[in-house]
Amino acid sequence: MNDRSDAMPVPVLRNLRAVVFDTDGVITDSARVHAAAWKTAFDSYLAEHPPPAPEQRRPFDVRDDYLRHVDGRSRLDGAAAFLASRGLHPPPETVRAVAEAKEELFSARLREQGMDAYPGTVRLVHALRRAGIRCAAASASRHARELLDRAAVLGLFDVLVDGVEAARLGLPGKPRPDLFLDAARRLGVPAGRAAVVEDAVAGVEAGRNGGFALVVGVAREPGPEAGQRLLRHGADIVVRDLAELLA
Ligand SMILES: O=P(O)(O)OC[C@H]1O[C@@H](O)[C@H](O)[C@@H](O)[C@@H]1O
Numbered sequence: 001m002n003d004r005s006d007a008m009p010v011p012v013l014r015n016l017r018a019v020v021f022d023t024d025g026v027i028t029d030s031a032r033v034h035a036a037a038w039k040t041a042f043d044s045y046l047a048e049h050p051p052p053a054p055e056q057r058r059p060f061d062v063r064d065d066y067l068r069h070v071d072g073r074s075r076l077d078g079a080a081a082f083l084a085s086r087g088l089h090p091p092p093e094t095v096r097a098v099a100e101a102k103e104e105l106f107s108a109r110l111r112e113q114g115m116d117a118y119p120g121t122v123r124l125v126h127a128l129r130r131a132g133i134r135c136a137a138a139s140a141s142r143h144a145r146e147l148l149d150r151a152a153v154l155g156l157f158d159v160l161v162d163g164v165e166a167a168r169l170g171l172p173g174k175p176r177p178d179l180f181l182d183a184a185r186r187l188g189v190p191a192g193r194a195a196v197v198e199d200a201v202a203g204v205e206a207g208r209n210g211g212f213a214l215v216v217g218v219a220r221e222p223g224p225e226a227g228q229r230l231l232r233h234g235a236d237i238v239v240r241d242l243a244e245l246l247a
Pocket residue numbers: 024031034035070071072073074075078103139140141142143144163
């Protein structure tokens with residue numbers, strides 16, 4: 001995707017030397033594919049293993065439950081976090097089985113559907129690059145490279161730290177900041193001169209915990225709740241679309 005405009009990043013970004021972008025839901029329109037696959041896997045588990053309290057038995061909500069418990073976390077961490085939110089603490093092999101069911105569904109949907117990058121994100125990345133600000137993609141997902149490649153934006157990023165790398169290096173997941181700090185380190189920029197862009201609660205917390213100069217929350221949902229939650233958990237500013245950060 002080309003961006004021939006001469007738009008510049010807004011002033012708050014211009015003093016930075018790097019921006020680290022989360023991938024699912026920030027660069028690629030893949031969060032909804034993850035959320036739909038998680039829903040099928042979780043709802044079938046909840047039906048077979050009803051939680052103790054009646055109010056914990058409602059189906060997985062692709063917006064609220066996804067953003068609160070699953071988004072941004074590694075496959076196993078997300079599965080365990082959602083089940084724990086419903087009072088369920090199954091053994092690790094059961095958590096793994098739920099996560100594997102989701103993985104099969106996700107991979108199948110990925111094969112069937114194309115993948116798009118958000119145009120506003122692509123425009124911002126082009127503008128940052130024109131301004132000499134380096135860009136990295138980071139993700140807890142083992143599919144991040146494939147997603148960026150399918151959306152034809154892999155080449156826009158100087159660095160990618162994905163779930164495969166995180167596992168190889170033993171990096172702890174969000175809200176620990178290690179994934180983002182590793183991306184900044186590979187760009188040769190200290191966190192204090194870099195921004196993190198995130199749509200997940202655990203992700204903005206990771207940016208805050210890492211001492212990044214700026215944490216940008218992305219709340220694409222209509223209504224103020226998701227944005228307010230990101231602000232409460234560490235975002236400095238919240239946008240609905242990253243093109244809002246173009247001057
Ligand atoms: O199972 P994968 O592709 O490694 O992804 C792990 C997690 O990666 C995160 O980026 C997504 O927000 C989660 O929805 C997903 O579960």
